[in-house]
Amino acid sequence: MLYGDRQDMRSIYFEAWRKHKENEPLTAVEQDIVALLHEHPEYHALMDQPTRNLEKDFHPEWGDSNPFAHLAVHLIILEQLRLDRPEGFREVYQQLLRTFHDEHETQHQILEVFSPLLWNMLQQGTGFNDELYLERLRKLLLK
Secondary structure, X not given: OOOOOHHHHHHHHHHHHHHHHOOOOOOHHHHHHHHXXXXXXXXXXXXXXXXXXXXXOOOHHHOOOOHHHHHHHHHHHHHHHHHOOOOOXXXXXXXXXXXXXXXXXXXXXXXXXXXXXXXXXXHHOOOOOHHHHHHHHHHHOOO
């Protein structure tokens, strides 16, 4: 997965987008980033201006959405799918995909469950609750 400070992390997204636009070879994670950016055309202008946006702050309290955090959660979901971590995630993902009929929509539904659990974990300094996560994902199948 990706690690580093905010500037390092954002630079990975900008570099992947630049390489894509210049038809340069991409690493596996850069391929994932570019695929996600194709699903989010609203982020293209931001990615086209790395100098201006590298240090940009996003304020959820003002209604801002942080595109870097959003993309990072998408990448986490893809990694969970590849590794089947937590155990059973891949099966639940496939069930959700059959329910929502669209890969990106399925990821957004998962994102809505994952993000608050991640936020609570970070705020409380506890470990991530895999069982609760899978339980809440399974509840999406009942909608």
